[in-house]
Amino acid sequence: MGVGLAVVRRLLQHGCRVAIWDYSEQALTDVQRELGENPALLYINCDISDPASVTSAVQATMARFGSIDILVNNAGTVVSGYLQDTDMARQQQVIDVNFSGLVHATTLILPKMYAQDFGVIVNISSAAGTLGVARQSVYSAAKWAVWGFTESLWHEVRNQNKSVHVASVHPGYIATGLFAGAKIRGLGGVIVPLVKNHDVIAKAIVEQAIRHRKTVVYRPRSVRLAVLLRGILPDRWFFRLVRLLGIHRSMEGFTGQRA
Secondary structure, three states: OHHHHHHHHHHHHOOOOEEEEEOOHHHHHHHHHHHOOOOOEEEEEOOOOOHHHHHHHHHHHHHHHOOOOEEEEOOOOOOOOOHHHOOHHHHHHHHHHHHHHHHHHHHHHHHHHHHHOOEEEEEEOOHHHOOOOOOOHHHHHHHHHHHHHHHHHHHHHHHHOOOEEEEEEEEOOEOOOOOOOOOOOOHHHHHOOOEOOHHHHHHHHHHHHHHOOOOEEEEOHHHHHHHHHHHHOOHHHHHHHHHHOOHHHOOOOOOOOOO
16 A cells, blocks of 8 residues: 555556555555456465565565565554553554564565665655654654664665665655654745655655655655754754754644555
């Protein structure tokens, strides 16, 4: 669903064969009905937070297609609320889905890319992976971890096999889907507007991170300001600026979608 489905459509347009992994059997059924019968598609029920399920999904994908040339680690879930008011089991799921599962999938697939001397791994972080946002502290932490993992892995890959590429993509709030209702208001919303639809992110993933091998991709591009301003402003000024722009209140209208 969401960004994942939009990426599938774009990869199909480029002639790729695609294995779609999803924890929801209903979502897989809905997508299969929407995309129709297509020998280029493989549907796998996979819980990314379960290592055994990920291992099985990798094996099934390899058995069908013979290789995995591109890995898009896009699975995500979020819990909104002040930390003391949220359920610890759900917060652990946020870590497992957004980060731990990504690491496990990458660990299994990267050696196969080394062996075939080609591969692209795209890890979906977030604008919340560039600065902390109130009411999503664990989600922000997981997405910061994705960025740190990707950057470290990029250097590891460069040391071992330059034919494999690793990238991170950092989307801002998308108007619909997982972050429905979240919005930066006032001047902050002018600087970092809502992403209008999932295909904007899918295009960045496919065209920038995969085809043009960009290392870090931000959408909207103004998300990179968080990195720039953090580097040049004293910490106290940076934190005050974040609050002045209203970013600390951006989750107050969140309704969301568990996905």
